[in-house]
Amino acid sequence: MAIEDDVVVVGGGLAGMVAALAAARQGAGVRVLSHADSTLQSASGLVDVLGYPAAAGDRNAVASGRGSEAVGERPAENGVGDGTTENGVGDGTTENGVGDETTENGVGGGTACGPVADPFDAIPDLPERHPYRTVGVETVREALALFDEATGNLYRGGHTDRNALVPTHGGTVKPTARYPATVAEGLASDDRPTLLVGFETVTDFDAPLAADHLRAAGVPFEVRGATVRFPGEFRADAARTRLADALDANERVERVRDGGGRGAGGSYSTTLPARRALAAAVEPHLDGAERVGFPALLGQHETEAVLADLEAELGAAVFEVPTGSPSVPGMRLAGALRRACREAGVRFTTGNPVVNYETTGNGEQDGEIAAVRVDRNGATVPFHAAEFVLATGGLVGKGVDSDRESVREPIFDCHVPHPEDRYDWFADGAFGDHPFARFGVAVDDDLRPLDSAGDATFPNLRAAGAVLGGYDFAAEKSGSGVSLATGLAAGRAAAREVFQ
Amino acid sequence: MSETEDVNDPGDVREEETVESDEFEPVQVFGDSESMDLRPGSDDCYKCSTCDTNCPVAEVDDEFPGPKFQGPEQWRLKRKDDREVDDSITSCSNCMRCDSACPSDVPLSQMHNTARGEFVSEQMEKLSREYVRNRILANYGTLARLGSKVPRLTNFVMGNSLVQTLNEKLLGITSEREFPEFAEETFREWWEKRGGTAASKERAQEARAQRGGAKIERDEKRVAYFHGCYSNYNTPAVGKATVRVFERFGYEVLVPPQQCSGTPMFANGMLEDARRSAETNVRELAAAIEDGADVIASCTSCSMALRQEYPELFDFEGTASVAARTYEAAEYLRLHEDLDGALADAEVDLDPVGTEVEGEEDGDAEFAYHAPCHARNQGIAGQAVELLDHLDGASAEDVGPSCSGISGTYGWKAEKYDASMEIGAEMIEHMEEADAETGLTECPTCAMQMEHGTGYDVRHPMEVLEDALVDGESA
Numbered sequence: 001m002a003i004e005d006d007v008v009v010v011g012g013g014l015a016g017m018v019a020a021l022a023a024a025r026q027g028a029g030v031r032v033l034s035h036a037d038s039t040l041q042s043a044s045g046l047v048d049v050l051g052y053p054a055a056a057g058d059r060n061a062v063a064s065g066r067g068s069e070a071v072g073e074r075p076a077e078n079g080v081g082d083g084t085t086e087n088g089v090g091d092g093t094t095e096n097g098v099g100d101e102t103t104e105n106g107v108g109g110g111t112a113c114g115p116v117a118d119p120f121d122a123i124p125d126l127p128e129r130h131p132y133r134t135v136g137v138e139t140v141r142e143a144l145a146l147f148d149e150a151t152g153n154l155y156r157g158g159h160t161d162r163n164a165l166v167p168t169h170g171g172t173v174k175p176t177a178r179y180p181a182t183v184a185e186g187l188a189s190d191d192r193p194t195l196l197v198g199f200e201t202v203t204d205f206d207a208p209l210a211a212d213h214l215r216a217a218g219v220p221f222e223v224r225g226a227t228v229r230f231p232g233e234f235r236a237d238a239a240r241t242r243l244a245d246a247l248d249a250n251e252r253v254e255r256v257r258d259g260g261g262r263g264a265g266g267s268y269s270t271t272l273p274a275r276r277a278l279a280a281a282v283e284p285h286l287d288g289a290e291r292v293g294f295p296a297l298l299g300q301h302e303t304e305a306v307l308a309d310l311e312a313e314l315g316a317a318v319f320e321v322p323t324g325s326p327s328v329p330g331m332r333l334a335g336a337l338r339r340a341c342r343e344a345g346v347r348f349t350t351g352n353p354v355v356n357y358e359t360t361g362n363g364e365q366d367g368e369i370a371a372v373r374v375d376r377n378g379a380t381v382p383f384h385a386a387e388f389v390l391a392t393g394g395l396v397g398k399g400v401d402s403d404r405e406s407v408r409e410p411i412f413d414c415h416v417p418h419p420e421d422r423y424d425w426f427a428d429g430a431f432g433d434h435p436f437a438r439f440g441v442a443v444d445d446d447l448r449p450l451d452s453a454g455d456a457t458f459p460n461l462r463a464a465g466a467v468l469g470g471y472d473f474a475a476e477k478s479g480s481g482v483s484l485a486t487g488l489a490a491g492r493a494a495a496r497e498v499f500q
Numbered sequence: 501m502s503e504t505e506d507v508n509d510p511g512d513v514r515e516e517e518t519v520e521s522d523e524f525e526p527v528q529v530f531g532d533s534e535s536m537d538l539r540p541g542s543d544d545c546y547k548c549s550t551c552d553t554n555c556p557v558a559e560v561d562d563e564f565p566g567p568k569f570q571g572p573e574q575w576r577l578k579r580k581d582d583r584e585v586d587d588s589i590t591s592c593s594n595c596m597r598c599d600s601a602c603p604s605d606v607p608l609s610q611m612h613n614t615a616r617g618e619f620v621s622e623q624m625e626k627l628s629r630e631y632v633r634n635r636i637l638a639n640y641g642t643l644a645r646l647g648s649k650v651p652r653l654t655n656f657v658m659g660n661s662l663v664q665t666l667n668e669k670l671l672g673i674t675s676e677r678e679f680p681e682f683a684e685e686t687f688r689e690w691w692e693k694r695g696g697t698a699a700s701k702e703r704a705q706e707a708r709a710q711r712g713g714a715k716i717e718r719d720e721k722r723v724a725y726f727h728g729c730y731s732n733y734n735t736p737a738v739g740k741a742t743v744r745v746f747e748r749f750g751y752e753v754l755v756p757p758q759q760c761s762g763t764p765m766f767a768n769g770m771l772e773d774a775r776r777s778a779e780t781n782v783r784e785l786a787a788a789i790e791d792g793a794d795v796i797a798s799c800t801s802c803s804m805a806l807r808q809e810y811p812e813l814f815d816f817e818g819t820a821s822v823a824a825r826t827y828e829a830a831e832y833l834r835l836h837e838d839l840d841g842a843l844a845d846a847e848v849d850l851d852p853v854g855t856e857v858e859g860e861e862d863g864d865a866e867f868a869y870h871a872p873c874h875a876r877n878q879g880i881a882g883q884a885v886e887l888l889d890h891l892d893g894a895s896a897e898d899v900g901p902s903c904s905g906i907s908g909t910y911g912w913k914a915e916k917y918d919a920s921m922e923i924g925a926e927m928i929e930h931m932e933e934a935d936a937e938t939g940l941t942e943c944p945t946c947a948m949q950m951e952h953g954t955g956y957d958v959r960h961p962m963e964v965l966e967d968a969l970v971d972g973e974s975a
Contacts, residue, residue: 042548
């Protein structure tokens with residue numbers, strides 16, 4: 001006998017959790033198998049749908065790999081254009097400036113073009129193989145509705161179809177469909193003067209540099225950056241969750257007089273609750289700013305209270321700037337989705353990789369997938385189900401693997417279309433229109449992976465998220481939306497088959 | 501490539517490489533990971549710091565640099581000849597949560613175990629109180645073997661508050677905790693008295709005949725039980741339950757000679773002690789595997805040692821096959837028998853103290869389940885709750901993914917006691933919030949912490965399975 005569920009989802013990221021949630025909401029018994037803790041912990045927490053139009057370079061599937069020297073910068077480097085005022089979200093003022101012409105441009109691809117104002121408008125213009133085209137724009141909307149409901153008041157952006165523009169920790173502006181409530185006051189479409197505050201020890205957010213970048217990108221507000229010392233005696237390499245914990249608990253910390261220098265006797269005056277001490281360290285830099293952005297570590301659990309206290313102390317709006325890993329907004333998102341999944345009855349089995357599968361076939365035919373096998377230090381543990389969803393991620397998440405010879409999907413050996421010559425896998429410029437960015441499994445209309453002949457490999461296997469090919473999430477800023485939409489579609493289809 | 505391009509372009513480096521260097525073969529410069537070279541693991545770390553944010557010690561101990569430093573960063577620093585292992589390695593509790601936090605498969609706990617072993621053997625003062633204390637704690641099994649010869653006397657002495665104070669003053673073993681009581685009859689004594697393997701074979705045959713009916717079951721079903729120190733000396737009821745549940749499913753149980761799994765030795769950097777124990781265990785268990793048995797353990801830290809730490813640290817003949825053939829007890833039954841079905845057909849009438857909810861008829865016995873950290877890495881953290889879902893009369897509520905904080909011997913050290921309780925605070929709070937007033941866990945030291953923090957009785961899932969599935973056996 002064995003462990004048996006209706007649906008097994010392989011992968012615990014955004015696509016996997018949404019697939020599991022969607023299937024469980026339909027009444028299926030669902031298990032998520034995940035190699036390690038959710039990689040959402042490393043995600044910024046921004047949920048994009050489509051930030052930039054797809055590059056045209058992939059229209060013919062195989063780019064030459066050369067001839068794209070003209071490629072300038074990545075759209076992300078490009079910020080929000082040339083000084084025109086942005087908005088995108090907000091309060092009913094007229095939109096403008098933000099690339100509302102979503103037409104593709106340029107052969108050779110990758111040429112920067114303006115951000116997409118309304119992703120739903122732009123989806124029908126995407127290449128036919130794009131996952132959004134496979135599942136359809138209605139599914140994208142339904143997936144966002146499920147996301148909004150599952151994350152509750154943790155997220156904003158659902159009031160409009162249009163992209164919001166969120167300043168990132170690099171000082172770029174990211175068009176995104178949903179954003180954590182904690183970043184709401186920081187939107188680039190807002191013209192209030194802004195102070196960005198970085199901490200000496202949180203090195204991936206250099207506030208003055210980010211402010212320079214934002215200015216260069218032409219944001220419609222005055223922005224300055226200041227670096228302060230996080231109050232208290234924390235290690236120079238303290239995890240940022242440790243700082244978040246200090247704010248959560250409002251631990252008493254030693255207040256540092258700004259400019260007093262470190263270690264110099266007498267630079268400490270008194271102890272204060274962490275939130276007040278932080279506000280006190282920032283206050284001298286305020287200088288008329290009406291809003292203050294911090295790296296996203298304003299509490300793991302008591303974020304709302306931390307923000308409210310800081311706002312009261314500073315007399316200015318406070319927001320978080322999403323950072324790289326380890327990402328506190330990513331952890332909050334992972335936690336919210338996991339709770340929603342658990343409430344829907346989803347079971348999680350985490351800690352070991354799925355390595356291969358068993359079929360019902362008799363050797364002549366492949367038949368259906370009967371089970372996937374997890375490797376526990378050499379012991380093989382099968383997990384049986386009627387339907388399976390592959391949501392293992394792309395080249396970064398190891399759902400797609402490559403060596404010098406070929407590109408593969410390692411669990412089911414699904415076909416991953418790619419040029420034979422590996423010099424055709426990439427473009428020459430670092431920010432070129434790389435074919436490898438679109439590598440992934442090809443699927444039919446029901447998200448079932450196709451073999452090299454174009455037939456569905458297994459009737460009861462569907463793929464979702466970054467393991468899919470045909471889109472460049474980094475260039476388009478479409479990673480989260482594709483994971484949500486294909487996750488929803490795959491999960492729902494799996495449940496439909498279970499009950500058929 | 502495109503045919504329109506000039507293939508003779510002298511500036512085309514690519515042509516040079518692909519055409520003229522046909523003979524080029526990439527050279528593997530770093531050796532393979534089999535040879536315990538930690539370089540590939542170190543190179544796999546891309547410094548995302550997810551391990552640091554998941555480390556329960558770093559969360560409460562601001563002096564502790566966290567697993568990323570202890571592992572890959574320290575390994576790199578050590579390439580310089582004059583670098584010693586940083587003494588903060590002794591603050592790692594070996595909970596191994598960094599292993600499952602890492603998105604890049606860096607063998608963090610292997611690096612920590614290696615560094616700690618080096619620190620203890622080369623840098624630690626062997627006459628220091630800390631070394632002596634750690635050696636004693638690490639060799640709990642030896643201590644227990646002596647103590648359990650005269651269990652009543654030992655219990656009396658160890659429970660004496662003067663002795664506890666002396667332990668703290670002289671050895672640095674906290675006096676805050678009650679020393680676990682020794683059973684008056686060890687599991688192995690019970691096992692021998694009951695007739696050992698021969699009796700087990702008979703019972704298994706009976707069970708097969710009874711349940712097989714007309715259908716003949718595969719008659720050679722055999723498991724070798726690694727009971728570990730704790731269910732032998734302290735909680736033999738867990739060992740007995742395990743034996744009875746397996747016999748009920750028709751398994752002949754072997755109880756091979758065995759020593760401590762090594763878990764407390766790894767955690768204290770006593771790698772030579774661990775090596776000696778592991779050598780015996782691998783030899784004995786490999787022999788049982790030769791005889792057709794798979795290995796089962798009821799303690800998740802024991803199964804963790806056999807499955808992961810042995811192959812990561814030692815290279816005895818049979819290490820890999822022991823690792824691949826070892827399972828946690830309930831995990832094994834779930835994979836090889838219809839355990840879910842058997843539980844669905846069963847019910848229990850447990851009456852743990854205080855679980856009667858007034859006005860509620862037929863209320864299930866509720867358990868507050870804590871998943872041990874070492875169960876997480878084996879992929880069985882959710883198992884007990886799932887199993888009890890099938891069973892009428894009992895249910896378990898998961899009290900969340902936090903660490904209990906005791907981490908074996910860690911919480912017994914006087915200087916670590918406060919950190920241990922701070923780490924455990926979340927679990928204890930969630931236990932108190934849960935409806936249950938009885939705890940449930942697979943790990944004996946987590947159980948100590950649960951009991952210490954809440955005053956609840958704590959059971960082992962195998963005991964619940966025994967109640968559900970096994971008709972009474974006298975003695």
